[in-house]
Amino acid sequence: MTKTAAGQEVLSTRALNRATLARQLLLRRARRPALDATEHLLGLQAQNPKPPYHALAARLADFDPDELSGLLERREVVRLPAMRSTIHLMSVEDALVLRPFSQPALDRELKMFRKGLDGVDLDRVVALAAERCTGAGMPLKVLGEELAQEWPDADRLALKIAARVLLPLVQTTPRGLWGQGGQVALATLRSWVGRDMAAVAEPDVDALVRRYLAAFGPASVKDMQTWAGVTRLRPAFERLRGELRTFRDPSGVELFDLPDAPRPGPDVPAPPRFLPEYDNVLLSHADRTRVVPPEFRGRTWQGNSAYCVFLVDGFLRGIWRVEEGTMVVEPFTPLSRAERDAVEAEAARVLEPAAPGGGVRIAQA
Structure with missing residues (x-):
């Protein structure tokens, strides 16, 4: 065990990897309900309909996509912009907390479109969107058209961004259901689930720090700020310092953690895992080397789109996709025979719900 001069334990990159995988339920599959796992993970990335299903x-263990679809249909979980101003699937209870907590990230997105909103009354945008986004939801395209009738000289995309940033709008079903399609239609959180954020007290930031560490720790202040897209979180960490453990990473950055959280040894086996595009385990730390080797950074993106990825020995090793019922696996570096066998077995397991009876093809690195 390496320690600093001040006596703080230094956690190696592999130690951080194993701790993060344990918190993320990626060292071994958990036997817990989908709703419980979604809340533990503080929501699931959901820019597209399929990623939450692949993530779970x-x-x-024994995850059934219909379980998550049922939660969406019963409106126990919702898809809406929150952390980093990106769409996440989360429980209604978490939406009431995480959506207002993430408002600074949403506000920053709006600033990027201010030029297209000259002369626009933003309070009026909120009122009109709230009036129209009810029931089964208003198609996003139609919402843009209706707002443009009020402000014909404004940028239509900017008007839609203003509505999604200033008002808690959920993407309604059938979009997001397993095996079904549907255009993006929006309804206010209040009209869709009968709950209003205004009736909830201010988010308990200290409680969110604890929850973030439970899902992503050990982590620095900057790590949580990266996950949320929200700054000025250090005061909360300092308030909690007395009840947390502290470490250093290999670069000397201070890390915080819950005292009793799992921190497996760096040599604990980590089986292959296939993850969706934008999975939070890849995006929720300022220093991503605990999962993404530096030499592979940037290889999971093409333009503004991300690839699905897979992990070997806990670290990013390549990308994958499904083509005509076949899972195509593209490793960045050659796989050993044992790694190839394990990757193929895990790929077949992941493919079964999406394309029963489909095959797996592992490309040459």
């Missing part, structure tokens, strides 16, 4: 399939 990698983390839960």
Whole structure:
């Protein structure tokens, strides 16, 4: 065990990797309900309909996609912009907390479109969107058209961004259901689930720090700020310092953690895992080397789109996709025979719900 001169334990990159995988339910699949796992993980990336299903399939034993679809249909979980101003799937209870907590990130997105909103009354945008986004939801395209009728000289995209940033709008079903399609239609959180954020007290930031560490720790202040897209979180960490453990990473950055949280040894086996595009385990730390080797950074993106990825020995090793019922696996570096066998077995397991009877093809690195 390496320690600093001040006596703080230094956690190696592999130690951080194993701790993060354990918190993310990626060292071994958990036997817990989809709703419980979604809340533990503080929501699931959901820019597209399928990623939440792939995320839980990698983390839960015997996961049934229909379980998550049922939660969406019963409106126990919702898809809406929150952390980093990106769409996440989360429980209604978490939406009431995480959506207002993430408002600074949403506000920053709006600033990027201010030029297209000259002369626009933003309070009026909120009122009109709230009036129209009810029931089964208003198609996003139609919302843009209706707002443009009020402000014909404004940028239509900017008007839609203003509505999604200033008002808690959920993407309604059938979009997001397993095996179904549907255009993006929006309804206010209040009209869709009968709950209003205004009736909830201010988010308990200290409680969110604890929850973030439970899902992503050990982590620095900057790590949590990266996950949320929200700054000025250090005061909360300092308030909690007395009840947390502290470490250093290999670069000397101070890390915080819950005292009793799992921190497996660096040599604990980590089986292959197939993850969706934008999975939070890849995006929720300022220093991503605990999962993404530096030489592979940037290889999971093409333009503004991300690839699905897979992990070997806990670290990013390549990308994958499904083509005509076949899972195509593209490793960045050659796989050993043992690694190839394990990757093929895990790929077949992941493919079964999406394309029963489909095959797996591992490309040459």
